[in-house]
Amino acid sequence: MGITAIEGILDTTLGLVFTWLGWKTYKILWKYTPYAYPNARLNAMEAKLLGEQRFNELAESRTLQNFIVNLEDTDYKTHLASVQADDPVEIERAFERALASTYTLLEDILPDRVGGFFRLMLKGWDVRNVANVVKAKMRGETAVDYIMDIGTMVPKVKAIADAKSPEEILVILEGTPYEEPYQRLLLGEISLSEFETAVYRNYYSELLEYAQSRKDEEKEVLTEFVRLLIDMRNIVTVLRAKKAGLPAEEARKNIIPGGSIKLDAMLNVDDMGMALAELDSTKYGRIIRDVRDKIESDLSVLESVLRKHAIDRMKELTRFYPLSVATPLAYVLEKEREVQKLKALTKMIADGVEPERIKVTLGGEELA
Known part of the structure; x- marks a missing residue:
């Protein structure tokens, strides 16, 4: 050669x-x-999240007006600027708007290939709005009182609240994911609670479909995140059903598909204690083991423990994938927890709960 x-x-x-x-x-x-x-x-934003000491200070506010003033050095100031200081509902909604603005920010600053996921998460308010307004209309209540001015279809929700007939609502919902479940509700094929479950099923299905359409670690992290959300909802749903003495088939109607654990064993036992025993054999068993007795008397303890587990898991994934979508997902969960605590704090201050009791409640995150 x-x-x-x-x-x-x-x-x-x-x-x-x-x-x-x-x-x-x-x-x-x-x-x-x-x-x-x-x-x-x-x-940098995570470093500004409110810690235990700050919540203890806020617990000393005693009045809602003082509470708002004590938050003036935080990012919540903008959202609280126009609320009536004596209206806890308005204040709670301001915190919700702050959380929604976080989703919008993440959609804007993250790569396009994952930013759309946070746009989908905003639809969580659409689901709540549609479910709450339809329930209010069916019960003859003032539907507009249930509207949260957040989400991707607020004008449609307001139109539903103003609708003169059930058929007019169906026209408004035409072409949306809510049309088919509402039509089934009108035909008497499903109950009002089953309608609510159906719209949530559509929402989680959309999140899961988006997650599984990504690639590599983005697919892995987003999929695990959505499955965690579904598991959290399903576990609490089953235990609430058992606590209320509902039969397995009734509880099954409220299950969201797509979670990571099988629920048949929990569904088919006779009471809540036995359902918790079945949960012990899943990956969530070690998470609830130390607080099982508390869970039996207060399900909000379970919600708190599961939420902390979800945050810890996303933070663990940030160590495996430091430059990935795991970081914003962990932050979102922390922000949601902060907003939930602030809403609970608002209600307790409005109800005149003593500061020391508020501190104990917030410290244990007994927020239900």
Whole structure:
């Protein structure tokens, strides 16, 4: 073989090697670089989350007006600026708007390939709005009182509240994920509670479908996140049903598909204690073991424990994938927990609960 031929082979080989290296470099940059800025920003935002000491200070507010004033050095100031200081419902809704603005921010600053997930999460308010307004209309209540001014279809929800007939609501919902369940409700095929479960099923199905359409660790992390949310909802649903003495088939109607654990064993036992015993054999067993006795008397303890587990799991994934969607998901869960505590604090201050009792409640996160 001549020198020229050897040089040609070497040039071709080097060209292939450099092409491969260039492609690998591009892929790494494409995957990880877009997370550098948003995750750095989220780390700074996480440092501003309210800690236990700050919540203890807020517990001393005694009046809602003082409570609002004590939050003036936080990002909640903007959302609280226009609320009536003596209206706990308005204050709670301001906290909800603050949480929704977090989803909007994440949609804006994250890579397009995952930003849409947080847009979908905003639809959680759509589900609540539609379910609450339809229930209010069916019960003859003032539906507009149940509208949260958040979500992707607020004008439609307001139109539903103003609708003169059930058939007019069906027209308004045409082309939305809520049309089919509402039609079944009108035909008497499902109950009002089953309608609510149906719209939540659509919501979680959409989240899960989006997660599973991603690639690599984005798919892995988003899918686990959604399954965690579904598990949390289903476990609490089953235990509430057992506590109320509902039969398995009634409880099964409220289950959301797509979770990571099988619920048949929990559904088919006779009472809540036995259902908790069945939960022990799942991956959540170790999480509830130390607080099982408390859970039997107060299900809000379970919700708190499961929420903490979800946060811990997302934080664990941030160590495996430091430049990934795990960081914003962990932050979202922490922000949701903070907002829930602030809403609970609002209600307790409005009800005149003593500061020391508030501190105990918030410390144990008995927020239901």
